[in-house]
Amino acid sequence: MDPRRSARTVSDPKVRQVGFFTQPPPPDRSISDPPRHHDPIQSSSPSSPPVNDHSPSGNSLSPVMIPPPRHHSDTLLRTALQATSPTTSFPYSARTVTVPQENDDVSSFSPGRRVVSGKSPSSFPGVKASSVPASELTTVSVVNLPPGISEKSGGAAVEVQNDQLARSKPLKEKTSKAERRALQEAQRAAKAAAKAEGSKAPAAASKVGPSANTKPSKAAKPPSQKNDGSQVAPSEKKGGDRAPEKDRKKDAPHPRMQYDDASRVEKAKKRAVVKQTEARNRVELFRHLPQYEHGTQLPDLETKFFELNPMHPAVYKVGLQYLSGDICGGNARCIAMLQAFKEAIKDYLTPPEKTLIRDLTARISSYVSFLIECRPLSISMGNAIKFLKSQIAKLPLSLSESEAKASLMLDIDRFINEKIILADKVIVKHAVTKIRDGDVLLTYGASSAVEMILLHAHELGKQFRVVVVDSRPKLEGQLLLRRLVRKGLSCTYTHVNAVSCIMHEVTRVFLGASSVLSNGTVYSRVGTACVAMVAHALHVPVLVCCEAYKFHERVQLDSICSNELGNPDAISKVSGREEISYLDGLVNSDNLQLLNLIYDATPSDYVSMVITDYGMVPPTSVPVIVREYRREHLWS
Amino acid sequence: MAGLNLSAVSDDEDDADRDDRPVLSAAAVAAASRSTLRPPSLQTLLEDVPDSAAVPHTSSSGGDSEGKSKSADKSSRSRKLKHDVIEAVNELIQDINTCHEQIAEQAVEHIHQNEVILTLGSSRTVLEFLCAAKEKKRSFRVFVAEGAPRYQGHLLAKELVARGLQTTLITDSAVFAMISRVNMVIVGAHAVMANGGVIAPVGLNMVALAAQKHAVPFVVLAGSHKLCPLYPHNPEVLLNELRSPSELLDFGEFSDCMDFGSGNGAPLLHVVNPTFDYVPPKLVSLFITDTGGHNPSYMYRLIADYYSADDLVVQRRPTSGN
Numbered sequence: 001m002d003p004r005r006s007a008r009t010v011s012d013p014k015v016r017q018v019g020f021f022t023q024p025p026p027p028d029r030s031i032s033d034p035p036r037h038h039d040p041i042q043s044s045s046p047s048s049p050p051v052n053d054h055s056p057s058g059n060s061l062s063p064v065m066i067p068p069p070r071h072h073s074d075t076l077l078r079t080a081l082q083a084t085s086p087t088t089s090f091p092y093s094a095r096t097v098t099v100p101q102e103n104d105d106v107s108s109f110s111p112g113r114r115v116v117s118g119k120s121p122s123s124f125p126g127v128k129a130s131s132v133p134a135s136e137l138t139t140v141s142v143v144n145l146p147p148g149i150s151e152k153s154g155g156a157a158v159e160v161q162n163d164q165l166a167r168s169k170p171l172k173e174k175t176s177k178a179e180r181r182a183l184q185e186a187q188r189a190a191k192a193a194a195k196a197e198g199s200k201a202p203a204a205a206s207k208v209g210p211s212a213n214t215k216p217s218k219a220a221k222p223p224s225q226k227n228d229g230s231q232v233a234p235s236e237k238k239g240g241d242r243a244p245e246k247d248r249k250k251d252a253p254h255p256r257m258q259y260d261d262a263s264r265v266e267k268a269k270k271r272a273v274v275k276q277t278e279a280r281n282r283v284e285l286f287r288h289l290p291q292y293e294h295g296t297q298l299p300d301l302e303t304k305f306f307e308l309n310p311m312h313p314a315v316y317k318v319g320l321q322y323l324s325g326d327i328c329g330g331n332a333r334c335i336a337m338l339q340a341f342k343e344a345i346k347d348y349l350t351p352p353e354k355t356l357i358r359d360l361t362a363r364i365s366s367y368v369s370f371l372i373e374c375r376p377l378s379i380s381m382g383n384a385i386k387f388l389k390s391q392i393a394k395l396p397l398s399l400s401e402s403e404a405k406a407s408l409m410l411d412i413d414r415f416i417n418e419k420i421i422l423a424d425k426v427i428v429k430h431a432v433t434k435i436r437d438g439d440v441l442l443t444y445g446a447s448s449a450v451e452m453i454l455l456h457a458h459e460l461g462k463q464f465r466v467v468v469v470d471s472r473p474k475l476e477g478q479l480l481l482r483r484l485v486r487k488g489l490s491c492t493y494t495h496v497n498a499v500s501c502i503m504h505e506v507t508r509v510f511l512g513a514s515s516v517l518s519n520g521t522v523y524s525r526v527g528t529a530c531v532a533m534v535a536h537a538l539h540v541p542v543l544v545c546c547e548a549y550k551f552h553e554r555v556q557l558d559s560i561c562s563n564e565l566g567n568p569d570a571i572s573k574v575s576g577r578e579e580i581s582y583l584d585g586l587v588n589s590d591n592l593q594l595l596n597l598i599y600d601a602t603p604s605d606y607v608s609m610v611i612t613d614y615g616m617v618p619p620t621s622v623p624v625i626v627r628e629y630r631r632e633h634l635w636s
Numbered sequence: 637m638a639g640l641n642l643s644a645v646s647d648d649e650d651d652a653d654r655d656d657r658p659v660l661s662a663a664a665v666a667a668a669s670r671s672t673l674r675p676p677s678l679q680t681l682l683e684d685v686p687d688s689a690a691v692p693h694t695s696s697s698g699g700d701s702e703g704k705s706k707s708a709d710k711s712s713r714s715r716k717l718k719h720d721v722i723e724a725v726n727e728l729i730q731d732i733n734t735c736h737e738q739i740a741e742q743a744v745e746h747i748h749q750n751e752v753i754l755t756l757g758s759s760r761t762v763l764e765f766l767c768a769a770k771e772k773k774r775s776f777r778v779f780v781a782e783g784a785p786r787y788q789g790h791l792l793a794k795e796l797v798a799r800g801l802q803t804t805l806i807t808d809s810a811v812f813a814m815i816s817r818v819n820m821v822i823v824g825a826h827a828v829m830a831n832g833g834v835i836a837p838v839g840l841n842m843v844a845l846a847a848q849k850h851a852v853p854f855v856v857l858a859g860s861h862k863l864c865p866l867y868p869h870n871p872e873v874l875l876n877e878l879r880s881p882s883e884l885l886d887f888g889e890f891s892d893c894m895d896f897g898s899g900n901g902a903p904l905l906h907v908v909n910p911t912f913d914y915v916p917p918k919l920v921s922l923f924i925t926d927t928g929g930h931n932p933s934y935m936y937r938l939i940a941d942y943y944s945a946d947d948l949v950v951q952r953r954p955t956s957g958n
Contacts, residue, residue, distance in 0.1 A: 471809035485893040485904050494908040495784050496809050497839030501872045501910045527809025530842050559813035576886045582790040591797045593804040600813040
């Protein structure tokens, strides 16, 4: 009797599975009861071919876990996945070796929808592989994860977790109530332990692979899986080298246990190109973010310039530019990175006995982890990398190497052109309609989009004044000020402290953004929230200009959960005013901490309108754009 | 404002005296108006007490000896007046010196354990307040916003660290980001207006708005000598001081932007560097003065304790000639 047929007819009331568990256990286990199916939409189980009997290592197929049932295409995809999953079972098992490498970078930078790339793309020829709902990973053992974070487990983590799930599923059915309760207790304890460890690097996901082999015990598997789930979950855009911190922290009150496995730590350190030394005097609130001593990395990296293997020189150069702060700003960083990747792809040669797709993806991932070590990725960069990897994954196998490389380089050019350059033009076109004669416009910091808007409006002959608000420690507004005054705009310059004095004269506020998140929160340079708040208090409209490729599915309520910490010495030293040196000699005191935040989160109720290349929308429409438009246009 | 200080001295007993003495002579008024940049000194006002033939003295030098040359009864009265006034001034100086202790005594009532406190810039009152709480073994941490462009926050952070408090120095732009984790905002004031509004170092209005949004109490520490009987009309302009742009922009770097020879000659670049900010009374949760804690709506009553109704506005009464 077909095991899956019995799943439909026999329902064991004691065992309830949430989500899709598509396949029965591997043949080496003597289980006869397959997992249950709860989803009424799922109707293709009879059509799934009995393939698991053939899978060598007993890996199961990809379980599709509660996908968003909103699109017809989703159900199509699911059924297609089911139908094509047999062919992927082999690549699964064959690729467990390379999985750890991928996992680091995948979940490190790609919070959100991770295309199941790297698999044999031939299995998804006509299917929108981009809308793989596998990212919505809600398994039984991981249900405690808040839904907003569950998507962060990368697709690669999905692959490996599949093994775990397959094995844990039959385990669950065999256990009695008492055993299940014991299991749950163990899971809760493991989850609490995982939480105590703080944020996890993507290497945690890679831990899944070896840990699956090293912990064969029944009780250990679900806890370890959940461990990884909750460990992978908080890693937003985390670097792959969290390990050095653990060793360098000397007298920390609560030593952060990043990894249980000391070998994992060593592995990450060996892989790290940039030697990071952890900062002394970390601020307690920000222990989940990396905080390194600045100033030590750049000279170190510069000396290593000629020992580049396997790093490509263009990527290395871009990394150094990030580290030194020469390239700053979401669009600039993204474009520089993509062009470095273009160079790298141009020079890429497939090693013998490897496929281009998988090897190139692995190579790109290693570049990305290097860039993260130089400076944590911005959200725009993360989305661009996601795009690139999906394009690589969608290359047909029949292409020759040079054709594939040319196609990829074309894709990168297309991305830069459409998503950044043309998008900026559209934004400028929309925004200048909001500027009238006699306006006093306020802007904060130096946003490329806002600068283009102001210059274009000035070219059109509109009469307006600009107030440039600036803040420490970056003082980016001075650069914008200089460029505007050169072009002949009349400008007022002030510090962010004076914004409530100056806001009385202002008619509109234009702000740039590093990203707009799905709850409407604007994630942008620190101080934007203050400006937006004061504008809101004085009833001045706030317009945020942001390209749509920077939008993101994640949500954030405050500026502390996810941020970037800059160089603390920039706070104690004031550039240009050497007389302000009160804190000299105190920097090493235990009682003093210097906090240099880079970003902050502006609540959506302070924002009147978001101007994107899809039009002028309220901040509440951002998740709509992310879901409806990006999926079709970007990832397909 | 200095003129106000003078009238602040007038206690009730001095009031009676002042009413008795003849009004200022026209000459004295002229002398005073000649020195408009310098407010009339106490001596000047007092010298014109006896009679209209008084020689105007614009400075206090030599006024003493002249005063003694007047007739005996007038001189004794003027001496008593001078004595009273000088005593009141000394009391005022004493008040100012001791207000820190009296305010700091109330620290224990407001700071409990494991608190996080935010402040901006530097105020001696706040420093004493926090140290008093620390001495009573309350454990708390302090976020200090640096308070550009004077960067007084660096000084305060240095002081706090020296006294053993856990201090984190942040930039002013990070105030909104951090305020959700703060339990209380404690700041000093430059002046407290009659409606309960506060003239405070620049940046505090932003902090007060953020505190209101996150329901964090905004506590202002002010000695009672900071009370002002004026009502703030357009305080951002009228009660403000603009400082040099060089604190914000380096003139050397921006000399090419300061080219006044462009087009109609109007400068393209203005730099606004205000010193003070106005915090409206609805954003202030509590005033802690040396007489205790008060609501902003109560502050006008305290003014009556320190200012006589006649002296709320400094005026010259018309001289009636003697």
